[in-house]
Amino acid sequence: MIVTVASGKGGTGKTTVAVNLAVTAAEAIRATQLVIAPENPENFVELIDCDVEEPNAHLFVKPQNVVKQEISTMVPAVDMALCTLCEECEKICRFSAITMIAKKIMIFPEMCHSCKGCSMVCPTGAIKESSRVLGSLLTGQSSHGFNLTWGELRVGEAMSPPLIKQVKKTITCRSGRGNSISEDINNKLSIVDAPPGTSCPAVTTLRSSDFALLVAEETPFGLNDLALTVEALKKLGVPMGIVINRADSEQKGIIDDYAEKENIEIMQRVPFSREAAKICSKGLLLVNELPEMKQCFKELYLKIVSRITQNAKESKYKKTFTKTATSSSDNSIVGRS
Amino acid sequence: MKVAVSSSGTNLESPLDPRFGRASYFLIIDTDTLAFEVKVNDQNMNLPQGAGIQAGKIVANCGVDCLITGNCGPKAYNVLQSAGVRVVTGVNGNVKEVVERFKNKEFEYSQGPNVDGHWV
Numbered sequence A: 001m002i003v004t005v006a007s008g009k010g011g012t013g014k015t016t017v018a019v020n021l022a023v024t025a026a027e028a029i030r031a032t033q034l035v036i037a038p039e040n041p042e043n044f045v046e047l048i049d050c051d052v053e054e055p056n057a058h059l060f061v062k063p064q065n066v067v068k069q070e071i072s073t074m075v076p077a078v079d080m081a082l083c084t085l086c087e088e089c090e091k092i093c094r095f096s097a098i099t100m101i102a103k104k105i106m107i108f109p110e111m112c113h114s115c116k117g118c119s120m121v122c123p124t125g126a127i128k129e130s131s132r133v134l135g136s137l138l139t140g141q142s143s144h145g146f147n148l149t150w151g152e153l154r155v156g157e158a159m160s161p162p163l164i165k166q167v168k169k170t171i172t173c174r175s176g177r178g179n180s181i182s183e184d185i186n187n188k189l190s191i192v193d194a195p196p197g198t199s200c201p202a203v204t205t206l207r208s209s210d211f212a213l214l215v216a217e218e219t220p221f222g223l224n225d226l227a228l229t230v231e232a233l234k235k236l237g238v239p240m241g242i243v244i245n246r247a248d249s250e251q252k253g254i255i256d257d258y259a260e261k262e263n264i265e266i267m268q269r270v271p272f273s274r275e276a277a278k279i280c281s282k283g284l285l286l287v288n289e290l291p292e293m294k295q296c297f298k299e300l301y302l303k304i305v306s307r308i309t310q311n312a313k314e315s316k317y318k319k320t321f322t323k324t325a326t327s328s329s330d331n332s333i334v335g336r337s
Numbered sequence B: 001m002k003v004a005v006s007s008s009g010t011n012l013e014s015p016l017d018p019r020f021g022r023a024s025y026f027l028i029i030d031t032d033t034l035a036f037e038v039k040v041n042d043q044n045m046n047l048p049q050g051a052g053i054q055a056g057k058i059v060a061n062c063g064v065d066c067l068i069t070g071n072c073g074p075k076a077y078n079v080l081q082s083a084g085v086r087v088v089t090g091v092n093g094n095v096k097e098v099v100e101r102f103k104n105k106e107f108e109y110s111q112g113p114n115v116d117g118h119w120v
Helices: A014-030 A057-061 A088-092 A117-121 A161-169 A181-185 A200-206 A220-236 A254-262 A274-281 A291-336 B051-061 B074-082 B095-103
Strands: A002-006 A045-049 A064-078 A098-101 A104-107 A127-142 A146-153 A189-193 A211-216 A240-247 A265-271 B002-007 B025-030 B036-040 B066-068 B086-088
Touching (some): A002 A200, A014 A045, A014 A057, A014 A127, A014 A146, A014 A211, A014 A240, A014 A291, A064 A104, A088 A098, A088 A117, A098 B051, A104 B074, A117 A127, A161 A200, A211 A220, A220 A254, A254 A265, A265 A291, B025 B095, B051 B074, B074 B086
Parallel strands (some): A002 A211, A045 A146, A045 A189, A211 A240, A240 A265, B002 B066
Antiparallel strands (some): A098 A104, A127 A146, B002 B025, B025 B036
């Protein structure tokens, strides 16, 4: 299953939640304190940092044996010996990445979205494939028993979704949504750290997740951006739960009111603590330093697992129910004819 | 000599539009007779990006020798340079006055774009 940690507002604690959750999950599996028994405990958990514009999970995870790979995308190059200056490529390009100026074809690689439309419409095959570097893909092993994969966008590159898609391709578990999630739970847990916001980078990351964990803070700004993310997730059809970070107290606040109205579960409150802030600023893990945080993340992890298992059961029930309903209506048609 | 001026209106009394890519109009002016033609620059209004490229193409296709505007970014400058159109930037005032100052050789041609791209 793919659990994506997201939030509309930046700085709410996505990475803090993602890394501490990954460590908790990996430890819980090793201690086999769980309802589920994976086939291969060492590879049960993986952490994927999709915030390619500013990845920072590796600062906390401190992975070993890091392998770095350059990632490129296709951009057009024109063979002027074959070009007839028909301008078909320019007409199809939505982004003005290819334009004819004074009987020359100009290409603006930074505008290109690699759709290959230009090469498809070119009647003479004059469009050749060139490439533009998007950034790097990195993978390493955490001493906590899981792999971390992340992307680093090239400085100056304006579009992050193409690199995010490449990072997501490394996710080894398939999304269970629409299938039998419960089977997938036994195979793997992928925790994905999403970029902030509700625009293309966040949507690209959240698409096809089994569950979205929304990290929210109890401020008017935090609430506003949480609501934007919730609306986006409803459209994507991703089930969600909320974690309130830096929660002032056990008392209910504006996030609780909103969650109740929207019928979204508050899965955990991570209490406000100056000590926690100090630990994070040193690049250390809350679950390793503070026993109450260890407990807090363990509870959160168990809640997520039980929630997803429950979702899976419900969707299985729904499927069976729909199947029965369809077959009975089929019968009635047969009966009538 | 034929010049293009980015303009916020459709006549010579209009103030120069300091934006190039998203200027409202381009006035294509014969500097000797002050006869002019109006080019509406509205195809760019709904473009999320690449306005400078398209505007550069319009101006280049008018066969002008020079563009007079406020700000010109790197992509637009690139297009204009490829088409052999020289660029004058950092200008303000009404179009007629700008053309007079151009004729009096008060301006210097730009050696490059005067602003960064701002398309994100």
